[in-house]
Amino acid sequence: MLFEHQDLLALTLAHPQPRRQPQSRTLADGTRLTLIDTGILAIEPARPGDSDIVLSCGVHGNETAPIELVNDLVNAILDGSLKCRQRLLVQLGNTQAMVDGTRGILENMNRLFSGAHAQGEPNDEKRRAARLEQTVRAFFQQPGRKRFHYDLHTAIRDSQREKFAVYPYRPGRPWSIEQIRFLAGCGVKTILLSHSPTTTYSYFSSNEFGADAFTVELGKVYPFGHNDMSRFEACRAQLARLIAAEPLDYPPLAQSVVYDVCQVVNKHHEEFQFTFADDQANFTEFAPGHLLANDGEREVRVGEVAESIIFPNANVAIGQRALLTVVPTEIDDRFE
Ligand SMILES: O=C(O)CCC(=O)N[C@@H](CCC(=O)O)C(=O)O
Numbered sequence: 001m002l003f004e005h006q007d008l009l010a011l012t013l014a015h016p017q018p019r020r021q022p023q024s025r026t027l028a029d030g031t032r033l034t035l036i037d038t039g040i041l042a043i044e045p046a047r048p049g050d051s052d053i054v055l056s057c058g059v060h061g062n063e064t065a066p067i068e069l070v071n072d073l074v075n076a077i078l079d080g081s082l083k084c085r086q087r088l089l090v091q092l093g094n095t096q097a098m099v100d101g102t103r104g105i106l107e108n109m110n111r112l113f114s115g116a117h118a119q120g121e122p123n124d125e126k127r128r129a130a131r132l133e134q135t136v137r138a139f140f141q142q143p144g145r146k147r148f149h150y151d152l153h154t155a156i157r158d159s160q161r162e163k164f165a166v167y168p169y170r171p172g173r174p175w176s177i178e179q180i181r182f183l184a185g186c187g188v189k190t191i192l193l194s195h196s197p198t199t200t201y202s203y204f205s206s207n208e209f210g211a212d213a214f215t216v217e218l219g220k221v222y223p224f225g226h227n228d229m230s231r232f233e234a235c236r237a238q239l240a241r242l243i244a245a246e247p248l249d250y251p252p253l254a255q256s257v258v259y260d261v262c263q264v265v266n267k268h269h270e271e272f273q274f275t276f277a278d279d280q281a282n283f284t285e286f287a288p289g290h291l292l293a294n295d296g297e298r299e300v301r302v303g304e305v306a307e308s309i310i311f312p313n314a315n316v317a318i319g320q321r322a323l324l325t326v327v328p329t330e331i332d333d334r335f336e
């Protein structure tokens with residue numbers, strides 16, 4: 001019987017390769033679990049509430065805390081301690097990278113969405129990104145339901161703000177105050193507003209299905225078994241309430257801090273170097289005009305107001321994002 005001997009994480013690590021046949025199981029209360037493919041599990045109550053929820057993790061295989069968190073939620077549903085009252089799709093993303101303990105194998109999977117997986121030579125990660133997209137598309141097919149996608153990550157370096165979320169570009173739709181407060185209830189009180197399309201997973205769900213979708217950074221990368229899960233408890237508890245259709249924790253808006261993404265710095269040359277240390281923490285602020293990086297002959301500088309650095313990484317492929325910069329902003333009439 002599905003999950004009799006191994007839970008979702010153990011089964012996925014033991015069988016990271018694609019599965020040929022979906023496998024199902026029905027719990028005593030009528031909740032149907034369908035293992036659609038390796039690490040992709042749909043959980044559908046007999047009489048679901050009004051929301052379709054996608055929880056993805058492990059799109060970067062070495063970001064283990066969110067994987068353990070999501071696996072804990074699934075185990076709680078299996079043992080009956082958490083009642084699933086909404087339609088839920090759980091995805092452990094880059095399964096082979098999870099086994100290998102690496103961010104990716106050949107690719108950064110979080111640059112393969114919105115069809116980017118169809119470009120260039122096919123490989124296992126591109127096929128997997130396509131499969132993740134396909135199962136989200138099928139999951140979100142019923143109109144008129146609330147759609148949520150929280151793509152859970154942990155960051156490579158320290159961060160002056162431990163937990164933060166990237167809010168994908170959503171032209172024509174206001175930023176949601178309710179979602180900012182929901183994330184605060186997860187312990188994520190720093191929000192970065194993105195102003196351009198990307199090939200990230202959260203942008204895919206936001207852009208193609210109108211979902212409330214976020215890339216959520218919950219802490220720092222550690223190997224399996226080395227995470228202090230108490231640091232993720234607020235997030236686990238809030239997601240459990242969401243799944244169980246119980247009242248959510250909505251801290252006052254004043255507790256959240258919002259930034260606009262200012263510069264998206266893509267790497268154009270092999271000779272790309274930051275002017276700061278490799279382990280410089282996320283949210284380190286630099287003064288106006290400060291030289292941040294040399295990209296071949298091109299200088300990347302702070303503009304006219306101070307900017308803070310996010311996700312600096314000189315080792316990305318040519319054409320990919322090497323840095324974001326952000327500036328603090330107000331919650332104004334762009335929010336509703
Ligand atoms: O810590 C880092 O440098 C990278 C952490 C990470 O994986 N971040 C995501 C953010 C995605 C987004 O901008 O929505 C990524 O780079 O894929």
Ligand SMILES: [Zn+2]
Nearest residue numbers: 060063153154
């Ligand atoms: Zn990540």
